[in-house]
Amino acid sequence: MEPATNNGSRSGSGSGPIAGDTRDWSRLPEDLLVSVLRALHVADAVRSGAVCTSWNEAYAAFRRFRVPSPKQPPCLLYASEALAPGAAALHCPVTGATLRIPFPQAPLARRPLLGSGHGWLVTADEASDLHLLNPVTCAQVALPPITAIHHVRSGTDEQGDPAYFVYENLPEYNYSTHRFEVDTEPTILEPVDRSHEWMYYRVVLSASPSAGRACVVLLLHMPQGEVSFARLGDDRWTWVAPGDDTGLPSRYGYRDAMYSATDGLFYLLRLDASMCSLDLNGPSPVARKILDSLPKSVDPTKYLVQTPAGDILQVWRSRDYVDSQIPAEFPPDYVDDSIGGRDPCLELNTFEMQLYKVDLHGHKVELIKSLPEFALFLGCSGSLCLPVKDFPGLKANxxxxxxxxxxYVNFLKHNRREIGIWDMAEQSMSKLVDGSPAIYPWLNWPSPIWIQPSLL
Structure with a gap:
């Protein structure tokens, strides 16, 4: 995204300062302006380029030097055709400011938002292939296609339309032989532009894609949460198979993952709250079991997040469907794509959250009641735990x-989204901002996502 420019002219002679003002901000030295830009939020740095010609040149130099900005407060990124065709916006809950972002080449209003990390989004195109996208700079990187996953092949369905064949090879119980047998018939995903709705669970980045092959993309995918990964530039996804060769304790059930820059390892979290580490630094993946399954863990959605001190937390989020107080609004061409007989006017709301601190060496967890100095950010994005002292305006605990x-996200696209702030002390949810529901342009599809904006 590039700001507009003007010629920086002044009233009167056109070269001096405005009458009554002894300061001429357009004549600040470029090196000083670049130093100022380094201290700004990304949104403010982008806007600064529209002040005048000299500020625009300083902003261009700032971008050329690839100088990192200070840590940015997370923003809610959402797409809405109501803003403009193919446009999106970044809303900062800390400042209340909103920055509109045009996407002429990759309209986010028609793309799913599947993950985020290091200032980049993970999206899927019309073929359900994954791409990395920086919403501020509009830089894009293509990841290996869906057919480069170990068990996916291109094909056609019975009508001759394009489809993907997924060879799950899942064991199923045969009641005739009274034993488990492997089903070799493929699952057919169609149409191809919606295959991402079934295929991908989580996408986690180890570093900014601007780092090239130092960025490892970990993918949790169908069937039932398998693990694959790719480095930027790879043409295929590498499947992490279970067994003695890798040490991965199970093939299925992985629902969240995180990367720790502290030790250079990925951590995997299963549906039953069991955990393992995954080392991708050597020639072959090496997994080590950390934690066995925990009781009463299957139903909640679970997240892994690392505190600034390096501790790893499991966050359990329990949700249920409730009647919407505000009816859903459907477009004229709406087609009911709900599944399982779900009422399209229901909302999926959080009613409980639990926090567990993971003891990596003792192989156990400790239930904790609060995070008095921190704020969490949870969703499809890479989970974050931020100290509120570094981000004035964030609510602690x-x-x-x-x-x-x-x-809910993929099959009830027109239902209202739960975008809010969970208070751990009160065990209750509040809206992100006060006001009428009419001002919430993010309550539709694609489901909004947290992102820390970056110019790198």
Whole structure:
């Protein structure tokens, strides 16, 4: 995204300062302006380029030097055709400011938002292939296609339309032989532009894609949460198979993951709250079991997040469907794509949250009641735990949350989204901002996502 410019002219002679003002901000030295830009929020740095010609040149130099900005407060990124065709916006809950972002080449209003990390989004195109996208700079990187996953092949359905064949090879119980047998018939995903709704669970980045092959993309995918990864520039996804060769304890059930820059390892979290580490630094993946399954863990949605001190937390989020107080609004060409007989006017709301601190060495967890110095950010994005002292305006002991329940997000696209702030002390949710529901342009599809804006 590039700001507009003007010629920086002044009233009167056109070269001196405005009458009554002894300062001429357009004549600040470029090196000083670049130093100022380094201290600004990304949105403010982008806007600064529209002040005058000299500020625009300083902004261009700032971008050329690839100088990192200070840590940015997370923003809610959402797409809406109501803003403009193909446009999106970044809303900062800390400042209340909103920055509109045009997307002429990759309209986010028609693309799913599947993940985020290091200032970049993970989206899927019309073929359900994954791409990395920086919403501020509009830089894009293509990841290996869906057919480069170990068990996916291109084909056609019975009508001759394009489809993907997924060879799950899942064991199924045969009641005739009274034993488990492997089903070799493929699952057919169609249409191809919606295959991402079934295929992808989580996408996690180890670093900014601007780092090239140092960026490893970890993918949790169908069937039932398998693990694959790719480095930028790879043409295929590498499947992490279970067994003695890798140490991965199970093939299925992985629902969240995180990367720790502290030790250079990925951490995987299963549906039953069991955990393992995954080392992708050597020639072959190496997994080590950390934690066995925990009781009463299957139903809640679970997240992994690392505190600034390096501790790893499991966050359990319990949700249920409730009647919407505000009816859903459907477009004229709406087609009911709900599943399982769900009422399209229901909302999926959080009613409980639990926090567990993981003891990596003792192989156990400790239930904790609060995070008095921190704020969490949870959803499809890479989970964050931020010290509120570094981000004035954030609410301590709270979790800023978006929708990420796949059934709800993918199949009930016109239902209202749960975008809010969970108070851990009160065990209750409040809206992100006060006001009429009419001012919430993010309550539709694609489901909004948290992102820390970056110019790199």
């Amino acid at each position: 709270c979790a800023y949350m978006t929708d990420d329940f796949l059934e």
